Amino acid sequence: MTQNRVLVLDKNRQPLMPCHPARARELLRKGKAAVFRRHPFTIILKDREGGEVQQIRIKLDPGSKETGMALVAHFARRGPTVIWAGELTHQGAAIRKALEQRRAHRRFRRAKLRYRAPRFDNRTRREGWLPPSLQHRVDTTMTWVERLLRWAPVSALSQELVRFDTQALQNPESSGAEYQQGTLQGYEVREYLLEKWGRKCAYCGAENVSLEIDHIHPRSKGGSDRVSNLTLACRPCNQRKANRDVAEFLEKDPKRLARIEAQRKATLKDAAAVNSTRWALWRGLVAIGLPVEVGTGGRTKWNRHRQNYPKAHWIDAACVGESGGAVRLDADHRPLAIRAMGHGERQQARLNRYGFPVGHKAGAKRFLGFQTGDIVRAVIPAGKYAGTFLGRIAIRFRPSFSFVPSADGKVFDVHPKHLTLLQRSDGYVYTQ
Template sequence: MPTSPRKARVLIAHGKAKIDSYRPFTIQLCIATGESRQDLTLGVDAGYATIGFSVIDSTKELFACEIELLKGQVERNNKRRIYRRQRRSRLRYRKARFEKQNKPEGWLAPSIQHKLDTHIKFIHRLQSIMPITETIIEVAAFDIQKIKANGEIEGKEYQEGEQLGFWNLREYILHRDNHKCQHLDCKNKAKSPILEVHHIGFWKKDRTNRPGNLITLCTKCHTAPRHKKNGSLYGWEPKVKTFKPATFMSMIRWKLVNALQCDHTYGHITKHNRIRLDLPKTHFNDAFCIANGQHQTRAIPVFFQQKRKNNRCLEKFYDAKVLDIRTNKIVSGNDLNNGRRTRNKNLNGENLRKYRGLKKSKGRRQVRRQRYSIRPHDIVEFDGSIYKAVGVQNKGTYLKITNGVKTVVKNIKHVKTIFHQKTLMYVSR
């Protein structure tokens, strides 16, 4: 475990194993092998946009992957609500359901619940095909409970080797500032500038380590002359922003840990271990460090992208294309509108219709009248080459396909379907 492709073919041919799944390709033995098995540790780098996974044992890494989560879920939920309201408004009478509008305890917004369910679903999938005995999840980049208003870093913390308290607070500040120098006159042109944490109130003897008093600066901006009375940092009091991804993880972290009954860790510990192992910043490398990986033989990571299963939109509108006489470029008709906003208030903008030149294409409405067997991102074959489906045209007669270099439109009868992409789509990198 894992076995080689040759050994898997032999076991299946002799009836000693059967195919359990194709992605990832998994076989299940049909013969008794005793109770001996390997104990595996799963590390999960939980996140708002991307999840990293790593499964290791004492000698090697068996599986590593990244999943890019679905984007725009809030907009899709809004469209679903609109469709439901339109459908219900067509009823002659609908009984009031006010007693069912109360949200239960522990309720999450649908967009956040969707991301939480994706975490749990894929973890359960890995646990079903591998004998994972321990699961460790990184629930946040920092432990916000340990960030104190007037906390100080004292000698004992520096003597602990990892300096966990310092790394926790420092990681929060760097993530909040997007790992960039926040000085307005920064002229550091280095590709990878060295960043430091600056006390904003240093000039007025405010040396507290509260997040509102800390900001990210590079080494060229964070110098001693700039701290003096005539320096640019003296009297400088910028407004610091909040950290929204941490808020998201704070909402779901304990729900995730409690649902899986697993251990958890924080990002500042992961970062310290990654630096100690000299690994680049990736989600699967973070998951490897979360699983307490040391010097195991690494696996080749695979990448997945979550895609929607169904498009609820049945009608699309394509705007007309016109020539902008100012720039001689083809733009959308809406870009050169008359500027009218409302009837009752004078909020109209500039009338740009006078800049419309020759009309290049008319506007049109496209209505989907049926479901098609081939959907976007499905893998198809044409003339011995592999393509990815883009979309169906002319009521299912033609199919637009691409191989990453060129895009062509072919008769759907001449195209052979190889694989239907599911919710998690494999992405080659």
């Protein structure tokens, strides 16, 4: 199973070409390099200054829950090759839940307390404002782009700019773009329909089966090719429906018919919401000053299918855009799993179920030189958990920390005197 290349810095902390893990182990063993960072694993050379590098491109596949990342090096012999990959898991859902809970507590308190005169709503939002749960996705992705720019000699960027081209979906007969007239048009429509109809048959609810595109109102009776008239059906349902209208086909199942009619009229607001975060990310990438290549989700899927690669976020990232049409990768490559955890919380008091404070949090974030999220080595000399472990800690303001080993994830308590700090908390949890 292929591993990520090790990121390399020279003695002035300038990025060099990533090296094979075996080469990194040799440099560390000979004392020519030192560990600069554990996740992603990065070494710093002690004597070397500068060096020849190849072109490296950061490729991104932004998603609602996860974002795929890949570093693709352009080698003279092998061509574009994935040398590093990661999958970033966002916490947008947790942010949204916390904000909704805060809003509910505020409303309940105001209903129970004295009357307060209504205020004039004169608050304005800046141009390009996004809800916190969406802005979080943009910020965390940009954080990792900036980190990779510091640790690898990146010369270009690629991003899946829109999941679906809404103009092509609404007007499939429009001309002027290659994919609207050729092979890519079908991929653009199929990708949207899979998301809209939940990747299951609209007529029987079958999942994990081959699905076909079906016209709700058949073309033989005047139905159009607009995406609002298309759905997904398994082959048996598609054959039974034949050229009948959906109302005739489901006349004995009025509930399912009503659901299909409601879902077919759904707007493209979901696609627009996802696209809005991608546009915000695109503006951040352009501001970096490097060339930025963009592509659609349909093009990404087309590239992946042409090269017979399996579905994965990091593989989608490698296949983004025109440069993803011919990229070498190992399907068994182990990407670095990155999960956003945040840098603590802004809440200063613990609340009861009515939203009133019942206790205040400690103001300090560190205790005995450690803070929650630090990656440490625990050397426990005796007892039930005797041994050496690597993992993540959660501090308490007493000499007993909660320790989560990265090997099995079984939580136990450990005294801070047995801990050695390896990497400061940076708001993320890593799994290789």
